[in-house]
């Protein structure tokens with residue numbers, strides 16, 4: 001299917017933008033392009049992710065910061081997302097003996113807002129010029145013709161062309177693979193020795209099992225666990241730990257022993273049986289930092305979000321930086337009259353240094369945390385200061 005116009009005089013009204021990846025950043029991007037009047041086709045490899053209760057292996061709630069809110073505001077999404085968000089007024093530190101100590105955020109009245117991962121795809125569909133194509137996995141695309149090949153759920157392949165390809169397909173971007181073949185494309189990726197695993201703490205008698213408006217933290221030297229509240233009154237507990245340590249825990253009894261030693265107060269709240277089962281539901285997930293440059297390929301393709309800059313989550317800014325990509329791109333579109341041949345290089349020029357700085361800060365935080373293993377405060381302080 002050829003959606004492209006091949007007409008330099010065509011306006012946004014009849015130009016087609018293909019957003020590959022319908023995650024957080026892809027969905028927001030779809031809103032931005034649709035608001036400008038483009039025909040937007042979003043291609044997402046998963047089935048309709050809004051119907052999934054859990055997006056496998058991904059936290060369902062994320063800390064939304066000022067930069068993320070600004071990006072949502074520009075397309076009128078801030079209020080909707082914020083109204084469904086959960087405000088966190090303070091951090092709650094759980095010590096080994098079960099004592100809980102609140103640490104308020106910096107300024108009086110300052111809160112961190114948690115948003116739900118699946119809220120942005122809903123918003124994208126409110127534009128009549130946007131079509132969400134689920135179960136469309138990008139297999140490949142041609143830098144010469146711009147043709148993209150997708151694998152559909154029925155096993156058929158579909159070829160599609162558009163005027164602009166926006167690669168929002170995450171840290172392991174299939175769109176980015178073609179960039180790797182280009183001369184003078186810089187790319188690096190670094191895995192850290194820590195992994196993460198998510199567990200659910202269910203409600204008790206229909207209510208949150210712990211105080212809800214807090215970021216709960218169990219700092220334990222080389223590892224830590226955090227818990228964030230969800231709208232359904234569960235908590236998502238995320239255990240960050242070196243892979244070596246994960247590998248030492250191989251049986252249900254060892255899980256209980258481990259939790260008894262480090263997080264005893266959580267066993268009755270998560271439930272011993274659930275703990276033994278859910279700990280092994282998914283393997284611990286790796287965390288990768290990806291940097292690349294440039295973010296564009298001619299006037300045909302541009303990378304945004306984790307596809308351009310995956311960061312380790314110890315700064316709480318990955319999604320927020322991706323949202324800001326959309327905002328910055330939109331501003332450049334205004335400045336340069338939607339001329340892709342000028343907008344794309346300018347976006348690279350402006351955005352690469354900022355995104356690389358965020359990736360560096362996130363990695364710096366991680367390294368700091370590891371090198372100050374004997375200082376409980378240092379271990380999590382910077383992480384929580386930014387979330």
Ligand code: FAD
Nearest residue numbers: 021023024025045062063138169170305306317318319320
């Ligand atoms: P993704 O969310 O990865 O979405 C990419 C989409 O592309 C997916 O839906 C995927 O299915 C689709 N896709 C992939 N390949 C293809 C293909 N070949 N064809 C079609 N579609 C494809 N950030 C924050 O700002 N605040 C936080 O509090 C925070 N907490 C985090 C906690 C953890 C444990 C982790 C791991 C990350 C956290 N992040 C946080 C980072 C945040 O999750 C990411 O930055 C964000 O998800 C990036 O969004 P994205 O849309 O670019 O990529």
